[in-house]
Amino acid sequence: MSQARPMRNPNMADVAAAAGVSAQTVSRVFRDSPNVSPETRRRVLAAVEKTGYRFNSAARMLSSGRSHTIGLVLLQSGGYYSRAAVTAGVEHAAGEAGYAVSIATIAALDTGLMERSLTKLADQGVDGIVIAVPLLHATQKMADITRDIPTVTLDGSRTSDARVLGIDQQEAGRVATQHLLDLGHRQVWHVSGPDEWIEARQRRQGWEECLRAAGIEPPPPLEGDWSPESGYRQGQIIAMIPDVTAVFAASDEMAFGVIRAMRERGRAVPDDVSIVGVDDIALAAYCSPPLTTVRQDFYRFGAAAVALLLDDAGAGDSVVPATLSVRESTAPPH
Amino acid sequence: MSQARPMRNPNMADVAAAAGVSAQTVSRVFRDSPNVSPETRRRVLAAVEKTGYRFNSAARMLSSGRSHTIGLVLLQSGGYYSRAAVTAGVEHAAGEAGYAVSIATIAALDTGLMERSLTKLADQGVDGIVIAVPLLHATQKMADITRDIPTVTLDGSRTSDARVLGIDQQEAGRVATQHLLDLGHRQVWHVSGPDEWIEARQRRQGWEECLRAAGIEPPPPLEGDWSPESGYRQGQIIAMIPDVTAVFAASDEMAFGVIRAMRERGRAVPDDVSIVGVDDIALAAYCSPPLTTVRQDFYRFGAAAVALLLDDAGAGDSVVPATLSVRESTAPPH
DNA sequence: AGAGCATATGTTATCGATGCCATCTCTAAC
């Protein structure tokens, strides 16, 4: 009953010995190889239990060349619900498939930082990378780093070698704008996200197209950085323009910033000005006023990215629908 | 100039050959061994550049037994700014120390799910684990899994073997409550977080103690789940009580839910009722009214957890101060 | 009955970096 070996963790050979089979067979059991008899499998699993065997992923990685790990590049400045949801979707889908998720955050949208993050993940030997930040300029160096690693870019630029998975963000812009037009507004202003973000540009395009389709020339968009502060700043400008009755903000947080600016200038929401956001964050329904907003299923989006990475079969179309949650920040103009 | 080898990635031996040294010396260069001459180091680094050598972390892990990876256990239901900040802090501090971060999310506070997450991280061979969810009942199985892995529990239970790093959350509760008393309120109600969360209990204790110190018997606290919805529900109850003039909510999101409930019942904030939250989320300053709230530096907290994990030297005390941001949701009673 | 084949299992070499020990060259000190 006494342990002969000192502190060493049990390995496959120990399990094999305990089960009366070869190490190779133990390996087969773990990888669900079809050619293992039920009886042998049972014995091996019993031996695993008995020996307290713990799988050594480094050894597997070294000999098989695959790490069963997916790298996820995130933007450090959190607070964006959509990104958090994407992360959860990625982690869950990866976990289901037996993959681990290793994260690398970047502090800002900078190609140098991005290159460093990709290098870090590549050095870890990840089997695939999900880039969950918008990626405009794919540098040659980035392409070199990811040459042997399948990569999916969420809402990224088409210029990279990576495959791109995108939600139809134009739809979000269209839905929001159309809602305001349907209420009777004759013009809709827009506080956009940073122009480096594909999401921001697509939402802006959806807004523009929707207005043009209604025979309306879009006013110049005002660019924010997703933060409430930026919404507030741009809102202050919009509030100085007399005949504004409707604003579409590219995120909920900016929308609340706009609302605050409007109110400080004596413009009531929604009585004088209607506001629509995007994201449907948890607070949207509970702040004052409850925010009309466009909701998208980012969790599913993250999961789809992993699916695309792991089995390159279908998974091609991933048009996640945009749903409008109508609350109390929008009303007909008077 | 032509490559003799087919598709194989260069390894240390290739670098060693190119530099005219042994593989062992190359290894020493990478690990910053003191006993390498500057000249040799230079030659090796040049050879690395020339061969396009990429470090193989699996091989290092197998031979050294250490993975240079830290596991991070997160709660899947995102949206809590504090958790996002902790994550960023962990990732940054780990990255600075040359460590990768592997995440495992759990969908709910359940010991079974927690055990599975810990197993997953252990199987990856992480060198340390940061548990960023509150952990009340540390099971025997959990202790078994983490026996050989240094673990830090943030705000976790003292019953586990893991080291515990905690912010003084009582301070947060005290600061918030004292602010309301200083304004002249005679009683302060409390919407707490879930009782399983240490943060929630500590904040509640701070609130209780502060009231008792002022000779006030605390009313029964109402328990929420951090979400705006739960704040709204409990706020509806509080709004039915006639003489309530001040509420301390254990999170900003719940605070906004309380505010909504108050307003729907005709109680103005802050004229009739004052509200204080905790977290200082980005929206706190931009919603209506701007929220008075207690801010804590969770980013630093995450970084401190990693420091505690990596060098078991100092890092013992980590009393991150709680700062009150006074805005417009609090006022003297009338 | 023997060829042919699928299924189940064992044997051996290998992945790439590192720990340990050996070796060699200097310089400082008595």
Next chain:
DNA sequence: GTTAGAGATGGCATCGATAACATATGCTCT
């Protein structure tokens, strides 16, 4: 002038799982 010791480097076994190949058994089909 010899020795001790520090500094710089190389040789070799090793970590644990797996791929590739080899073998053994049982079954089907002509």
